[in-house]
Amino acid sequence: MTLNWFKFASPPSFYPIAGRLIPVFWILTVILLIVGLYWGFFETVDRLGGNNPQKEYYRIIFIHVPSAWMSMWLYVVMVGWAAIGLVFNTRLSFMMANAIAPTGAIFTFLALWTGAFWGRPSWGTYWDWDPRLTSELVLFFMYIGYMALHSAIDDIRRADRASALLAIVGLIMVPVIFWSINCPDPNQCAALHQRSGLGRMDGNILFAMLTMTLAFWMYSFATTFMRLRGIILTREAESAWARELLTDGDKT
Amino acid sequence: MLRVFWCILTRDLTLALRRRTDVLTTLFFFVIVVSLFPLGVGTEHQVLRILGPGVVWVAALLASMLALERLFAADYEDGTLEQMLLTAQPLALLVLAKIAAHWLLTGLPLVLIAPLVGMQYHLSETAIGVMMLSLLLGTPILSLIGAIGAALTLGLRGGGILLSLLILPLYIPVLVYGAGAVEVSVIDLSDTMPYLTLLGAFLMVALTFAPVASAAALRISIE
Numbered sequence: 001m002t003l004n005w006f007k008f009a010s011p012p013s014f015y016p017i018a019g020r021l022i023p024v025f026w027i028l029t030v031i032l033l034i035v036g037l038y039w040g041f042f043e044t045v046d047r048l049g050g051n052n053p054q055k056e057y058y059r060i061i062f063i064h065v066p067s068a069w070m071s072m073w074l075y076v077v078m079v080g081w082a083a084i085g086l087v088f089n090t091r092l093s094f095m096m097a098n099a100i101a102p103t104g105a106i107f108t109f110l111a112l113w114t115g116a117f118w119g120r121p122s123w124g125t126y127w128d129w130d131p132r133l134t135s136e137l138v139l140f141f142m143y144i145g146y147m148a149l150h151s152a153i154d155d156i157r158r159a160d161r162a163s164a165l166l167a168i169v170g171l172i173m174v175p176v177i178f179w180s181i182n183c184p185d186p187n188q189c190a191a192l193h194q195r196s197g198l199g200r201m202d203g204n205i206l207f208a209m210l211t212m213t214l215a216f217w218m219y220s221f222a223t224t225f226m227r228l229r230g231i232i233l234t235r236e237a238e239s240a241w242a243r244e245l246l247t248d249g250d251k252t
Numbered sequence: 253m254l255r256v257f258w259c260i261l262t263r264d265l266t267l268a269l270r271r272r273t274d275v276l277t278t279l280f281f282f283v284i285v286v287s288l289f290p291l292g293v294g295t296e297h298q299v300l301r302i303l304g305p306g307v308v309w310v311a312a313l314l315a316s317m318l319a320l321e322r323l324f325a326a327d328y329e330d331g332t333l334e335q336m337l338l339t340a341q342p343l344a345l346l347v348l349a350k351i352a353a354h355w356l357l358t359g360l361p362l363v364l365i366a367p368l369v370g371m372q373y374h375l376s377e378t379a380i381g382v383m384m385l386s387l388l389l390g391t392p393i394l395s396l397i398g399a400i401g402a403a404l405t406l407g408l409r410g411g412g413i414l415l416s417l418l419i420l421p422l423y424i425p426v427l428v429y430g431a432g433a434v435e436v437s438v439i440d441l442s443d444t445m446p447y448l449t450l451l452g453a454f455l456m457v458a459l460t461f462a463p464v465a466s467a468a469a470l471r472i473s474i475e
Contacts, residue, residue, distance in 0.1 A: 138421045145418045152408050161472040162404045166418060169400055169465060173422050176454075180425035184432055186446035 009090045011232045012241045018225040025222035032215035036062065040208035060118040061205075066213040068111035068132075070220060071139060074104035078146075079171045082164035094160035095235070097167065098150065099227040103220050105143035111136055131182035138177055142170045156235065256341045257349045264353035267326075274322065279361045282315040286369045297374045304373030305434035308383060309390075311369075312362050312430075313423050316391060319358040320398040320419070321412050323350060324470070328406055337474060343467040351399050351463065359391035375434075382437040382444050389451040390430040396455075396462035397422050403469035425454060 008014050040062040047055055078100040085093035115133060116126040127133065146163050153159035201209075236242040268275060289307045290300055327333040327350075336346050366387055370380035401419035405411040433447035 138424065141417070141421045145421070148414055148417055149404060152405070152410070152414050158472060158475065162469065165400075165465070165469055165472060166404055169422070173425075177421070177424045180428045184428050185436070186429075186450055187443075 009088075009092050011092055011095070011236055012239075014092055015229060015232050015245075018229050022222055022225050022229075025218045025225070028218040029215055029222055032211055032218060036208050036211035036215050039204065039211060044204045044208060045202065054122055057118060057121050060114050062208050062212045064111060064114040064118060065209055066216045067107040067114065068136065069213055070216045071104055071108040071111055071136065073217075074100055074107065074220060075139060075143070075167075075171065075174075078104060079167045082167045086161060086164050086168075091160075091235075092232075094164065095228055095231045096224070097164065098160070099224045099231055100220075101143055101147050101150075102227065103223050105140065105147070107216070107220075108136060108140040108143060112140065129181075131178065134181045135174070135178040138181075139174065142167075142174070146170070253341070253345060257345055257352075260346055260349035261353050264350060265356065268353070268357050275357050275361065278315050278319045278358045279365060281318060282311050282362055283365065283369060285311040285314060287372065290372065300373045301375065301438070304370065304375050305379075305383065305431045307373070308366065308369055308434075309387075309427050309431040312387060312391060313394065313420070313427060315362060316358055316394040317398060317416055317419060317423075318412075319354070320395075320402045320415060323354050323399060323402045324406055328474075333470070334474060337470065343470065344463040347399065347403075347466045347470065348459075348463040351395050351466070354399075355392050355395040359387075359395055362391060363387045376438065378441055379434055379437050382441070382448075383434045385448060386430045386433040386451060389448060389455055390426045393426050393451070393455050393458045394423060396458040399466040400462060400469055403466045403473055406470070406473040426451070429454075 008017065040059055044059070078097045081093045081097040081100065084090065085097065112133070115136075119128065120126050146167050149166055150159045150163040153162060233242055233246075237246075286308055289303065293299060293303065324333060327336070337343060339346070363384055366384045367380050370383055375383065398415075398419050401415045401422075404418065405415045408414060429447045429450050433444045433451070436443045436447065
């Protein structure tokens, strides 16, 4: 049996599937959110650490860390779709990259915002020029740049391809930027963030954090597909199947 | 191949030297920005000495970015760029020649005027020397990376502002090590070597990949 990889690469065949998947992802999001938040609030310790304990406010990490992870992961996924679009010339890939960008930008912003609130009680400041903070800010600028370039070009084909190239260049530059901020002195690197390791974490905290990460991931799927359907309809508004769908009413 | 490179280079230089004000505006923009900072933060020698390297480098970033818009714009408007895309020569090479000419007109003057602005900030002779060296290595990288952005935003409304949004985040590594080299040279001159070698490495990587990426961007912008 040969699998036709390109079957779902066409907007008319993917549109209904996305429609059917959206409720599934929303339900998964809600379930995981409830479990993760319950676990994070009631099953974890109230204080963290020994001599200089972090009180209740450490629970911000259940939002902060998952959104930081998703912000980075979504950028990689976005670049992946953009690259596939450039290689195979598939319209849907570009639309996918386009649909991911706002969700990624929101997670980046959320990570910075929650990080500021966590930093105030624990570091004594809302903002510090810590490498990870600064890199997250740069990532935010990159999402904004991607979306700005795309919306500035009227010709959809050029907009797709130009912003795809920009995203790829950005992905190559991100490690260099992170490294340069992390090691402003080439001979020694320092960071405010503690060296993190999943193995050394308390089991309950880890469980809540991973559940929240999954919840955010499902949320990303749901919102991306919703936005994707919007983009598909806008761009295919002139095609026969889209007209039929719009006049007969959307059944999915 | 070398003849094509040379041909484009001399052509761009000749064209620019017929309209010298373009070159001079970039240079004076740089000088003005650098001169404004002491008026804003106070003229205490100690403060200026600390701020100097960073301010000069940020000003160099802004000046080189301001000039980027003109890199392809004129050739795009009169159709020359389209002809370049159609030639049998590798486009990346033509782009590299254009970038080289652009750097000679906007980057090199900044390097040469650096001692003057360094004196405004009371930097020592060694620090000024290191600053010129770091600018000499760093400004070509700015032109190379910037060319990608200039090619992507070709012919767009409000391209200049958009260009800064796309390109400035990518300039961060150059800024960190360029300004870092000067800062360190104030303390110990022998510590500057790692910074300069890193900048040199960046320049090599940018020289290899940036022209190819700019060429791809140009092909996307002009179809």
